[in-house]
């Protein structure tokens with residue numbers, strides 16, 4: 387017979403992580419690619435939101451949205467000194483199952499573990515599921531946490547338009563949320579004492595070290611820039627090469643310049659999204675729009691990379707009679723996570739028998755945005771291939787369960803009796 391715990395689930399509940407994972411796994415998965423298309427404010431996003439709210443409610447947590455669409459689920463009475471954990475449920479186009487979702491599922495499973503051992507937090511624990519972390523629909527990474535912390539003006543955010551021209555305000559309205567309510571929530575942030583985000587490792591540092599869990603040191607500065615090359619449409623057969631104003635040519639120079647400039651600085655540069663309009667196979671395009679994602683170990687190297695892409699694009703655009711409009715869509719400065727919190731977490735994990743190496747990362751996270759306002763930390767769960775932002779992303783179940791145990795130990799320490 388199962389016994390109900392106050393505000394909790396029956397004690398005979400099946401292994402929490404696997405059950406939660408199975409439940410969430412089909413939502414927003416594309417049958418053809420096997421990847422996820424959980425874009426904010428879409429039907430898939432709504433299903434993920436309902437899933438989170440229902441799973442939190444059945445654990446006795448009190449849920450609410452914060453006006454920016456970020457979801458919060460409180461274990462214990464909302465109040466000062468809360469320990470926050472969680473991640474995001476949205477994905478890149480055809481993204482993997484783990485990026486973001488692992489942190490949200492693990493947070494719920496960690497609550498299960500703690501409830502099963504009759505732990506009750508002295509300081510409230512709050513689970514967060516952030517909106518549009520990937521910026522896949524509206525172009526600004528970590529949009530939900532940026533709005534929460536005042537990192538983007540509400541009126542700027544409301545006007546952001548995705549492919550097809552639908553604005554954030556329109557998409558939120560269509561999903562039943564009020565876009566007038568978006569904006570900073572200093573009141574909510576003031577109540578948080580720490581944020582710990584668990585995330586799949588993006589890269590392959592843990593496997594050779596033989597560790598299933600790592601701890602973040604910091605995040606490289608990174609950003610996105612949109613390059614729009616404007617030319618003149620013409621016939622692919624009859625338009626002489628010399629007289630063309632073909633935007634594809636300076637774009638091609640920009641791609642190569644980005645690669646070379648990043649390589650020279652030990653950084654990264656990627657153009658993963660490009661559109662040619664109107665898109666006729668037998669026509670010179672009128673316009674090419676491309677998105678540069680650039681990252682580097684420091685801001686000078688990043689600025690150097692972007693400046694070279696800009697100057698090569700300007701020069702080659704002029705040579706081909708093409709216009710260029712290059713603008714920054716989002717920027718994330720370098721992050722160094724709170725050393726005291728990180729060392730405390732390493733100590734807690736060591737006491738639980740887990741050696742957790744400290745790793746830098748070039749991936750962006752809501753924890754990086756929140757780190758500007760409160761002590762924040764990250765736990766990484768081993769990714770055997772290192773692949774991420776791909777349907778091939780994977781973590782072994784045993785490692786995910788170790789991640790849950792690690793997170794539960796950290797929450798127990800941070801939200802338990804003061805030491």
Ligand code: GLV
Pocket residue numbers: 519520527748749750751
């Ligand atoms: C988010 O995953 C990013 O690093 O772009």
Ligand code: MN
Pocket residue numbers: 478485520775
């Ligand atoms: Mn991601």
Ligand code: MN
Pocket residue numbers: 474485486519585750751
């Ligand atoms: Mn992520």
